[in-house]
Amino acid sequence: MKKLVAIICLLGTSFFSNALEEEIVKSTISNVTVYSQGAQIFRKASFNVKTGVSQIILENVSSYLDAKSIQVKATGGIIILDTKFSMYYPKPEEISLEGLPLKVRQDIQRLEDSLEWINFDLQTLQNEIDVLNATKSILANNGAVRGQGKVNDSIALLKETIDYYTIKMNELNVKLGNLNRKKATKTKERDAMSGRLTKLRNYQSSNNLTPANAGPIPRIIITVQATTPVSGKLDVSYLVSQAGWIPLYDLRSEIATGQVNLNYKAQVFQSTGEKWDNVRLTISTNNPYQNKTKPTLHPWYVNYASYQQGYAAPSTTNNMSTGIMYKEKAASEDRKKTEAYSTADYESSATTADQFVTMVNQTISAEFIIDLPYTIESNNEQHMVLISNKDLKANYKYFTVPKADKSAYLVAQISKLEELQLVPAKASIFFDGSYIGETYLDPTSLDDTLNLSLGKDPNIIVKRTYLKNDTKEKIVGNYIEKTYTYLIEVKNQKATNIDIIIQDQIPVAYDGDIEITLLESAKAKYNSVTGLLEWDSKLKPKQSELIQFSYKVKYNKDKQLNL
Structure with missing residues (x-):
């Protein structure tokens, strides 16, 4: 028997000695690559592990993390055995009033006790009211008297019944009235107590005296092995949804200079649950959620149909496309005075954000590395990030299609846009300082020239x-x-x-x-x-x-x- 106990104790000691050491480390987001849909998050952390197998835990990452996309690099000579994403559910904490002023704690306790007793009183009153209502119902449903005796006897019995019914109903109504008044008074007291208790609890909550949120905590768990105690650094990256960017353009043309200024902007948004605090952004035209598999053609078999359908000629539409992308709006801005000032009026011009952008052409996409820190909250609000600002050579011509519109439109023809790595998006048009309207810029079309319509000219x-x-x-x-x-x-x-x-x-x-x-x-x-x-x-x-x-x-x- 002693040997058996010794063996069990030995096994228990061996089990606990082999339990994995866990180290929860703090990590910070250093870089974010924002795709047209989704974002790649890059985190950095430092760690210390003991000899053997340990688990390094990164908490408070995004719950929208794609577990398949996790990548980990480490220094310090450790071996990375496993990486996984999980949700940790902490044990709920008990509500404590410790730290509240004595009077507030006493008031909360008294109110809770009073509410308990007043609810008992209300239930007792309601029970009495129910009994009286039931009695009234019995009287009301059995008021008729049927008899087989003489007429005089029936009349006498009826008079006695009516007198009894009247007396009893009046007594019941008086009792019910008293009980309903008591119930209304008690109800007002209870509501007042509940309101006071709610205010005290709100005071408790505003002073951070409520327990911490016991909701699930997203984690990245990295299992490592070390032959000696070691310290090192971690580089962790992963893909999250609930983020992206929307392209937007400003096109400002001046016929006097023969140029069009193109402002290429990205409206960045995210609701990943993580705050991007003072991070470096990279804007990518890639979409990791897009299908990446090449289509395959299978044999196309044809045969005679079993019946003949009527022939319908293909529908046609006369298309008088002039290549002009135009959407005129009856609106303008008083920008001429603002833009009339030249840079010569100042000692030095302000530096624009696009001067901190480096474009990198990838094999199947383009990336714009922003060398400026940005802070973007997880609230799905859009933040404007300037990608590039270019002056493009433009050829100004007039177009007219009198069959459709007896007007002449001034058009700025812009070529060689492919080197800017633009994507299809809406563009706001400004001409000589005035807002003209909105158009749609589609650099993916086969036409290598963009025809930018600037409006009608009434002098033609x-x-x-x-x-x-x-x-x-x-x-x-x-x-x-x-x-x-x-x-x-x-x-x-x-x-x-x-x-x-x-x-x-x-x-x-x-x-x-x-x-x-x-x-x-x-x-x-x-x-x-x-x-x-x-x-x-x-x-x-x-x-x-x-x-x-x-x-x-x-x-x-x-x-x-x-x-």
Whole structure:
């Protein structure tokens, strides 16, 4: 028996000697890489471990952490055995009134005792009220008297019943009234006590006398092994959701300089549960939550259908796209006076945040390293981070599409945007210090030139006229031939020369039985696929230009054609 006890004691000693040493270390966020969706958090910490296997614990990390993304690097010659993410649930603390003034503690205790007794009194009153109400109900439901005796006897019995009913109901009503008054008084006392108790408890809470939050604590647990006691440093990184950035642009153009200033900004937000305090940010165009697997094409088998459906011609829309991205707004800002001051008026200009940004081109994304500290709370509010500020060479031209709008639009044409690593986003437009409106900048389009519309110019007059007299129609065999003629007039009423691009179109046939021929183009650039006509003109002050074009449509006379 003694041997058995010795063996059990030996096993117990061995078990506790092999228990893992735990060390909870403090860590700080040093860097954050913000993706279009999500963010990569970089933490630093110092540790001390004993000989053997130990667990280093980092607390208060984000609960939105992706456990698969955890990466750990360490110094000090330790071996990293395991890394995991877990939620720790601490034992709830008992509520204590220690530290409160004596009078406050006594008041809380008295109020709690009084509320307990007053609730007993209210329950007793309610019980009596229930009994009286039940008695009234019995009397009310059994007030009729039925008898088989003489008439005189029945009348006498009825009179006695009514007298009894009246006396008893009055007694019950008096008792009920008294009880309800007592109940109302007690209820007011109870509500007043409850309000006073709530205020005292709020006082207790405001003086930090409530127990610490016993909610779950997110942890990163790193299991390490050391042959000797060692100290070192940890670099831990992980991916979190509930964060990201939204691109935003400001485009400021000045026709006098022939340039467009591009402000590239990132609206950074996060609600990860971690405060990014005085950290270095990196803005990345990558999205780690986006699909990274290449699509695969499988064999495409076709066969005859078991029945024939009706044929429907593809829907078409006449697209007079001019490449102009424009959204005009009837609003302007009085910025001219502010922007009129030149840097020569000051001894030195203020340094802008974009001068602390370094762009790094990755294989499949771009990163902008911000060499300035930022503090971003976990409240999902947007914080503006300036990525770059560039002056771009612009070519200013006028565009007009008189078929759609008899106005001339000033357009700044900007090229070579690919080197800026822009992403599609909204852009606010400013022209000569005034706010023009908003557009959508899409650098991913195949067109290498951005056409930035700056609004209408009322000093350029555009007219488009359908010349009915020159319209002809004749029948040739089984076909009808119609000729259409239009006249476009553009007049420059400005005091300067202008370059203007005029666009129009002729219809395009989908049916091979319809034949469309351009008869007169006035030397336009013609796209036979889209039917687009384009003239590039230069007009001096007060000069006008007339452009006439015509086309012929030939179609079956037995069919209707909608033009």
